[in-house]
Amino acid sequence: MDGILLLQKPKGMTSHDCVDRCRKLFNTRKVGHAGTLDPEAEGVLVLGINKGTKIMPYLNQDTKAYRFGVVFNEETDTLDHTGEVVRTVEHHDFSMLEAALKQFRGDYLQTPPAYSAVKVNGKKLYEYARKGEAIPDVPPRKIRVYALKTERSPKPTNGLYEAEFYVKGSKGLFVRQLAKDIALKFGTTARTSFITRVQSGRFTIEEAHSFEAIENGRHKLLTLSEALSHLPAFTAHNEAAAVKKGRPLEIDHDAELLRVVDNENRLLALYRRDNGRYRAERVFL
Numbered sequence: 001m002d003g004i005l006l007l008q009k010p011k012g013m014t015s016h017d018c019v020d021r022c023r024k025l026f027n028t029r030k031v032g033h034a035g036t037l038d039p040e041a042e043g044v045l046v047l048g049i050n051k052g053t054k055i056m057p058y059l060n061q062d063t064k065a066y067r068f069g070v071v072f073n074e075e076t077d078t079l080d081h082t083g084e085v086v087r088t089v090e091h092h093d094f095s096m097l098e099a100a101l102k103q104f105r106g107d108y109l110q111t112p113p114a115y116s117a118v119k120v121n122g123k124k125l126y127e128y129a130r131k132g133e134a135i136p137d138v139p140p141r142k143i144r145v146y147a148l149k150t151e152r153s154p155k156p157t158n159g160l161y162e163a164e165f166y167v168k169g170s171k172g173l174f175v176r177q178l179a180k181d182i183a184l185k186f187g188t189t190a191r192t193s194f195i196t197r198v199q200s201g202r203f204t205i206e207e208a209h210s211f212e213a214i215e216n217g218r219h220k221l222l223t224l225s226e227a228l229s230h231l232p233a234f235t236a237h238n239e240a241a242a243v244k245k246g247r248p249l250e251i252d253h254d255a256e257l258l259r260v261v262d263n264e265n266r267l268l269a270l271y272r273r274d275n276g277r278y279r280a281e282r283v284f285l
Contacts, residue, residue, distance in 0.1 A: 001049055002052055002223075003052045003226075003227065004047070004059070004224075005022065005209070005214075005222075006047075008042070009042055010042055010211070015045060016033075018033065018047070019032065025211075026049055026050075028049065030049070030050045030053050032047070033045055033048070034046045034059060034061045037197060041175075043066070043200075044197050044199065044200045044205045044208040045208075046201070049221060051224060052221070052224065054282060055228060055282075058228060058231070061171070062171040063146065063201060064197060064200050064201070065147075065169075065199035066167050067164065067198055068164070068195045068196070069163070069193035070162070070164070071160050071161070072091065072160065072161040072183055073088060073090065073190070074087075074160055075087040075180065075189040075191055077114070078176070079113050080191055089188045091186075091188035093186075094154045096185075097153075097182075097186065103185060105147070107143070108143045109141070109142055110174060110177055110178065112125065112138050112174055113174055114135045125138070143169055144170040145173070148167045149166050150164075150165055151165055162193065202230060224284060228259050228267065228270075229259075231259040232258055234249075234259070236262060239251075240262060243260050243283070244268065246280035248277050248278060248280070249278040251278060253278070255273065256273055257273075258271045269281075
């Protein structure tokens with residue numbers, strides 16, 4: 001029971017709730033997750049089970065993609081549909097929407113929203129917000145947006161305009177804040193109506209399993225080697241005994257980090273190049 005589980009996180013659960021539930025389902029305390037999702041967001045959540053927790057830093061999870069709904073002309077304190085309305089705007093001209101989107105493709109400076117887990121002085125921003133305390137200033141962070149497109153153009157509903165978008169961005173992107181920032185570019189405000197993570201690193205929502213499927217045994221754990229298939233592999237034959245002891249390897253390869261496997265593609269270790277030879281970074285026994 002070692003590997004990576006791709007979970008289709010439902011709305012209404014925190015990422016930690018999902019970890020706790022999987023601990024019970026897999027009867028182990030060794031469960032961890034990569035890439036926190038807001039409680040009201042859904043989509044692919046990458047979980048490590050037992051030895052799977054040891055490879056989480058190597059899964060290349062920095063790029064993520066989302067589908068999200070936006071309600072223009074209405075802003076809430078949380079910037080999503082769960083918050084209290086704090087501002088409304090009358091705006092009816094969305095002809096400049098595509099021009100606004102172009103300004104976010106590439107590097108983009110984003111200030112984390114008040115309701116987020118970013119820590120300042122040892123406290124998460126949402127802890128200040130929930131207590132009604134002044135929100136500390138947080139410097140904007142450079143985010144990279146690789147793709148941003150409209151999937152459904154704004155349609156009017158009782159003075160509000162609803163639309164849907166797709167975004168693919170770097171680590172640290174807050175979709176709720178992106179929705180508001182887009183709206184500000186052409187004179188209004190916004191909040192999200194839903195957020196679905198459709199990709200986390202190279203893992204997609206189509207590969208993810210619901211809790212119902214997991215409870216009924218209709219799921220598959222990715223093996224450690226499968227989960228790290230983006231890393232070049234070296235098959236250990238005569239070297240297997242040395243690898244299991246974490247000894248350096250003298251092999252002809254030019255990769256920075258190597259996935260060392262046995263004849264059955266089981267992960268033995270991760271080796272990193274160092275001054276012309278490879279040294280064990282992590283051994284999996």
